[in-house]
Amino acid sequence: MARAGLTADRLTQAAADLADEVGFENVTVSALARHFGVKDASLYSHIRNAQDLRVRLAVLALAELADRVSEAIAGRSGKDALVAFANAYRTYAREHPGRYSATQMALDPDIAADSAAGKHSEMTRALLRGYDLWEPDQTDAVRLLHSTFHGYVSLERSGAFHSHPRGVEASWLRALDALDSLLRAWPPG
Amino acid sequence: MARAGLTADRLTQAAADLADEVGFENVTVSALARHFGVKDASLYSHIRNAQDLRVRLAVLALAELADRVSEAIAGRSGKDALVAFANAYRTYAREHPGRYSATQMALDPDIAADSAAGKHSEMTRALLRGYDLWEPDQTDAVRLLHSTFHGYVSLERSGAFHSHPRGVEASWLRALDALDSLLRAWPPG
DNA sequence: TAGGCTTACCTAGAGGTCCTAGGCAAATCA
């Protein structure tokens, strides 16, 4: 019998694609095994368990997202960078709903440290260099921006904005305007 | 054999408590049946299926959260109301993590309309009466506030803020300052 | 190129969750 040539990385990649197709919560070991035409038990040579698979998926997605954002803000600053960052973030979430869900998993602190999670706040911090903010305001602003981006795409996806006719796209652009003006006039402590 | 006296409402209440204990994703029909000392199959006289149970839980949590917020902002306006709203929201999410997770489910539009989901944006809109905002800025601001609140508690819970020593509480208060000043100086379209 | 070693994938099977069909008995009502 020919071998399927499984590796942890190939499984993680396939799981990511599967997540985007059927939703993160529907990524199962069985479904993944079916995709490769092997038995469920065969996967357990490559991954520890189902949770391990999901964590690998989360780490993959965090790295991909960090790359996208990093590319988007390269060579930009100020509002230009803010908009590029935010759009890259939102676009990734829309194009890869399953992968994006994965990024919201609570990871073990040491796994999170190894992953690209840290790179995200670094990049947000880099973004803020175009504004006149210093610690601890900078950290507060990083948290506020991150929260708003995540909250927006999360609520947009859950349908929370569909109850009102105002276009979600237009609201998003105005939100970015608002954040830009907030960063330029950050209230004194 | 004495009956357990199950009803859809009692099941939903118990499911909500269970969610807060073990996490929303671990609320299963089996676990709920165990809690009442009955067989799994018995629950299907009261709920259609597992998904139906989760939707009921979401509707319950949305209503509870709306009540909390509504009580918090009663008789307040401006920044006072903003802070009360935000703290009620965050406190509910921290005290009832499982219930809060439930509120983030994507609901059918008609179920969402029946539920307290609409009350949330109404309340946010009421909040904004203390500021000088008119349509469509008002809707944009409602979405921004909602996003930020949700994003903040969501990220706080996933541990995304733990990598930095700056206190999460202090950042939160500063975020509210920032939002207040943003609403008072909303950039013109 | 034949032997041995590593390892990819297998079968078998236990335990859990979801859900349906059909049955009995408790509660309620006439």
Place this chain on the structure above:
DNA sequence: TGATTTGCCTAGGACCTCTAGGTAAGCCTA
């Protein structure tokens, strides 16, 4: 008190997770 409703039951199928132990494919070395 007899009839109806309904709450909870048993039985069982489908799917998912994961372990133990086995077979054979592919690689390394002599």
